[in-house]
Amino acid sequence: MKRLNHFRPPAAASKAGFGGALRRWAPTWAGVPWRRAAQSLCFALFLVLFFWVSWPYPASFNHESLALRAAQPVELFLWLDPAAGLAATVAARHWQPALLGAAAVLFAAWLLPRCFCGYLCPLGTLIDLFDWAVSRRARQPRPAPSARWAGIRFLLLALVLGAAFGGVMLAGHLAAIPLLTRGLVFTAGNLQLGLLKNWSMLPDFTGAVLAGGALLAVVLLLGLRFPRFWCRYLCPTGALLSLPGLLSPTRRAVDPDLCVKCGQCLEACPFDAINADFSTRQHNCSQCQTCGGACPTEAIGFITGIDLALTPSAGTAPLSRRAALAGLLGGGGLALAGRAVGAPPPPIRPPGSVPEEQFLDLCIRCEQCLKVCPGPVLQAAGFDHGWEALWTPVAVFSHAGCHQDCHFCTQVCPTGAIEPLDMARKRKAKMGLAVIDPELCLPWRGERDCQLCFDECEAAGYHALEMRRRKLPGGEIPEGTFSPEEIEAMTSILAPVVKAEACVGCGLCEYRCLAVNHRQKKLLPATAIAVKT
Amino acid sequence: MTAQSILAGLALALPLAAAPDPPSLAQALAGLKVPPDWFAATAVSWDLSKPWKDGRLEIRRLLALDETAVRQGVKLTWLYAQKKDIGDGHELPMYLFMSGNYAWAAAEYPKFLATVKGKGATHAYLCYASCLQHFREHERALAVLREAMNDLPPQPWRIANQAKINEHLGDYYLQTKDAAKAREHYLEAIRLYPASDQPYGKHLLPRHVARLRNKLDLLALDNLKISALKEGSFVGTSLGYADKKPLEAFVTIKNGRLTEVKVKHEEKIDLNATTIIPQRIVAQQSLKVDAITGATVTSQAIVDGAFEALKKAGLK
Numbered sequence: 001m002k003r004l005n006h007f008r009p010p011a012a013a014s015k016a017g018f019g020g021a022l023r024r025w026a027p028t029w030a031g032v033p034w035r036r037a038a039q040s041l042c043f044a045l046f047l048v049l050f051f052w053v054s055w056p057y058p059a060s061f062n063h064e065s066l067a068l069r070a071a072q073p074v075e076l077f078l079w080l081d082p083a084a085g086l087a088a089t090v091a092a093r094h095w096q097p098a099l100l101g102a103a104a105v106l107f108a109a110w111l112l113p114r115c116f117c118g119y120l121c122p123l124g125t126l127i128d129l130f131d132w133a134v135s136r137r138a139r140q141p142r143p144a145p146s147a148r149w150a151g152i153r154f155l156l157l158a159l160v161l162g163a164a165f166g167g168v169m170l171a172g173h174l175a176a177i178p179l180l181t182r183g184l185v186f187t188a189g190n191l192q193l194g195l196l197k198n199w200s201m202l203p204d205f206t207g208a209v210l211a212g213g214a215l216l217a218v219v220l221l222l223g224l225r226f227p228r229f230w231c232r233y234l235c236p237t238g239a240l241l242s243l244p245g246l247l248s249p250t251r252r253a254v255d256p257d258l259c260v261k262c263g264q265c266l267e268a269c270p271f272d273a274i275n276a277d278f279s280t281r282q283h284n285c286s287q288c289q290t291c292g293g294a295c296p297t298e299a300i301g302f303i304t305g306i307d308l309a310l311t312p313s314a315g316t317a318p319l320s321r322r323a324a325l326a327g328l329l330g331g332g333g334l335a336l337a338g339r340a341v342g343a344p345p346p347p348i349r350p351p352g353s354v355p356e357e358q359f360l361d362l363c364i365r366c367e368q369c370l371k372v373c374p375g376p377v378l379q380a381a382g383f384d385h386g387w388e389a390l391w392t393p394v395a396v397f398s399h400a401g402c403h404q405d406c407h408f409c410t411q412v413c414p415t416g417a418i419e420p421l422d423m424a425r426k427r428k429a430k431m432g433l434a435v436i437d438p439e440l441c442l443p444w445r446g447e448r449d450c451q452l453c454f455d456e457c458e459a460a461g462y463h464a465l466e467m468r469r470r471k472l473p474g475g476e477i478p479e480g481t482f483s484p485e486e487i488e489a490m491t492s493i494l495a496p497v498v499k500a501e502a503c504v505g506c507g508l509c510e511y512r513c514l515a516v517n518h519r520q521k522k523l524l525p526a527t528a529i530a531v532k533t
Numbered sequence: 534m535t536a537q538s539i540l541a542g543l544a545l546a547l548p549l550a551a552a553p554d555p556p557s558l559a560q561a562l563a564g565l566k567v568p569p570d571w572f573a574a575t576a577v578s579w580d581l582s583k584p585w586k587d588g589r590l591e592i593r594r595l596l597a598l599d600e601t602a603v604r605q606g607v608k609l610t611w612l613y614a615q616k617k618d619i620g621d622g623h624e625l626p627m628y629l630f631m632s633g634n635y636a637w638a639a640a641e642y643p644k645f646l647a648t649v650k651g652k653g654a655t656h657a658y659l660c661y662a663s664c665l666q667h668f669r670e671h672e673r674a675l676a677v678l679r680e681a682m683n684d685l686p687p688q689p690w691r692i693a694n695q696a697k698i699n700e701h702l703g704d705y706y707l708q709t710k711d712a713a714k715a716r717e718h719y720l721e722a723i724r725l726y727p728a729s730d731q732p733y734g735k736h737l738l739p740r741h742v743a744r745l746r747n748k749l750d751l752l753a754l755d756n757l758k759i760s761a762l763k764e765g766s767f768v769g770t771s772l773g774y775a776d777k778k779p780l781e782a783f784v785t786i787k788n789g790r791l792t793e794v795k796v797k798h799e800e801k802i803d804l805n806a807t808t809i810i811p812q813r814i815v816a817q818q819s820l821k822v823d824a825i826t827g828a829t830v831t832s833q834a835i836v837d838g839a840f841e842a843l844k845k846a847g848l849k
Contacts, residue, residue, distance in 0.1 A: 061804050200777045200799045448739045480623035480654035481686045490734025
């Protein structure tokens with residue numbers, strides 16, 4: 001048996017000086033400094049990966065500087081979300097690297113139940129921050145709700161896993177880390193783009209963007225009711241992490257001889273993990289030790305060992321067997337019902353995307369690919385490509401073309417929905433095929449010279465367009481008025497032709513034609529060259 | 534804007550710009566022998582009984598090949614002319630001109646032009662003027678160009694040819710170092726071309742206008758003396774890669790120097806062209822700076838914007 005206490009009991013601190021001030025102004029920093037330090041460190045790392053490493057506009061924009069960024073573990077925290085990783089594996093029936101992270105975190109959750117939630121999770125830390133800044137001031141004291149509320153997150157977990165078994169990915173919509181990254185990409189990520197680049201670069205503000213941002217906002221605002229409301233009652237990732245904890249050799253224990261039943265621990269616990277009799281709800285406890293740091297009599301301890309002598313905490317099942325089964329079946333049923341609805345034609349996916357059916361199952365909607373996309377080309381789908389495609393990445397060439405020197409998105413997908421491609425393979429990965437509309441194209445109509453698409457394709461090095469001479473209708477011209485060259489020029493024009501074998505569907509041509517001929521010069525009602533799947 | 538396109542445009546006006554000074558027209562005409570001696574050594578393997586419409590195609594094919602073939606083409610033209618089977622005859626001097634026999638062409642053109650007077654043989658006038666300029670007969674060339682202007686083809690080809698003659702007049706004045714008159718004629722051509730109601734070949738009109746703008750820009754750049762510009766800050770706009778707003782270039786001129794170029798833009802990926810190109814312009818005191826590889830569109834847009842700004846500062 002081993003004591004794991006790292007909290008600092010109130011008695012240990014002096015009432016005066018820095019320690020006293022800290023206890024008054026930031027009691028949790030005084031009570032559990034190591035936990036707060038770990039949280040801060042992880043959150044800082046998350047922010048650096050999200051805002052700095054994932055920023056696709058390095059000072060010198062070329063494939064080396066981008067590759068350098070892409071080589072860093074941008075998707076680290078996404079790998080660590082076990083619900084997303086597990087569901088992606090099950091839904092797509094496809095082994096993938098995110099499982100390793102999930103396994104590591106689940107093992108850690110056996111050693112130290114829900115330690116991810118208490119120490120590592122950036123969403124949890126953000127909720128704590130919001131709590132500190134807003135919620136704790138606005139919150140009314142309320143009695144804790146029934147312990148059964150915790151069952152909701154297990155029900156949600158059962159639902160999303162059931163859906164995964166049915167072959168539909170729903171876990172990404174609710175799992176903690178993708179929910180956070182998605183919400184941030186749609187809010188702070190766009191703010192970063194507008195402030196550091198320019199506001200015209202922001203992707204379209206769609207319902208999908210609004211919903212993704214609003215979901216994160218709701219998660220934070222729920223803190224107005226109870227601290228860590230999301231983590232206590234709703235988070236399916238937390239639910240999955242609770243499961244190995246039920247068999248854990250690690251426990252919170254209360255010494256009945258020392259406990260004066262003052263209730264300080266109940267008040268301090270952010271996870272609603274303490275019963276009225278001061279015993280522990282093992283599935284809720286994240287070993288954050290906040291209660292230890294609040295207990296005036298040092299009655300609380302955190303112990304581990306195979307030979308646990310103290311009474312194990314009350315083993316109330318968080319969710320009845322019947323409810324769990326109902327959740328699983330409900331999720332599966334939902335998946336089957338959804339699949340029965342015919343899928344519309346697939347949108348243009350990022351380069352290196354796996355086939356559409358598998359893509360929908362593997363993609364956890366973390367929007368990390370959107371964050372690292374310069375332009376940005378990638379935007380989140382709404383319902384226009386079917387309900388299953390919500391929040392999946394779609395290449396929108398009316399906004400920008402896929403940059404020839406960038407393979408960032410292929411390097412950051414945590415579940416392999418976009419396969420990692422090196423620059424050479426990315427430049428051959430087909431996203432679609434450019435198609436010229438001869439009814440619109442200026443030279444095809446014989447209206448005027450234009451080779452914007454050709455120039456763009458040549459500059460990008462794909463050489464997938466060719467300017468071919470086309471005959472134009474002619475007629476009588478008075479002899480001697482023009483030179484033979486002039487007459488020849490009058491009856492022919494160079495028009496672009498797509499070489500299908502070389503075209504990767506990067507959309508550079510489409511964006512250029514749209515930007516210049518349609519938007520700037522207003523010569524065309526739409527782009528004359530567009531990428532089709 | 535490329536020097537190449539300018540040179541291509543000047544090719545008619547300056548057929549042998551790089552060659553050593555040719556003899557005077559009088560000397561050349563005095564030495565002209567028709568048919569020339571080299572006809573004897575030039576074998577032609579073409580059935581002359583074939584009609585002119587086949588023969589002219591063969592001649593054009595030959596004129597595009599090596600020197601031996603060009604001579605065969607000229608000989609063939611001459612033989613058809615002797616047969617009097619050569620259409621309205623405009624092709625004899627034209628092929629002589631195209632094959633570089635300027636003195637011979639200069640001798641044939643007046644004869645041909647006399648036969649088609651009033652029919653608007655613009656191209657023949659222009660070629661004849663070019664031949665005269667080749668021999669530095671500038672005043673006679675100008676007279677021929679003026680004559681061409683008074684002998685335009687009927688509509689719908691009138692306006693296009695009027696524009697074309699203006700362009701040639703511009704080239705003429707450029708060669709005779711009268712930049713102001715060159716500019717005037719180029720501007721007139723730019724005004725005329727888009728108004729042409731020719732039934733086909735309309736796709737060429739924007740091309741002509743673009744070429745003329747290049748000539749004007751080059752004219753202005755050659756005269757770029759920053760010290761002669763107005764002091765102050767000027768803004769010019771141009772089309773870059775961003776699609777919602779044009780790029781704006783702010784140019785500051787102080788003490789006869791281009792002291793600052795600032796760019797306001799919404800380019801998505803500019804590879805820092807928006808900082809590097811202005812630095813280069815200021816450092817080199819020139820708009821002829823190298824573009825940033827991979828951001829050529831943006832680089833060009835900055836130069837174009839700065840150029841527009843300099844125009845406002847009095848650049849002509």
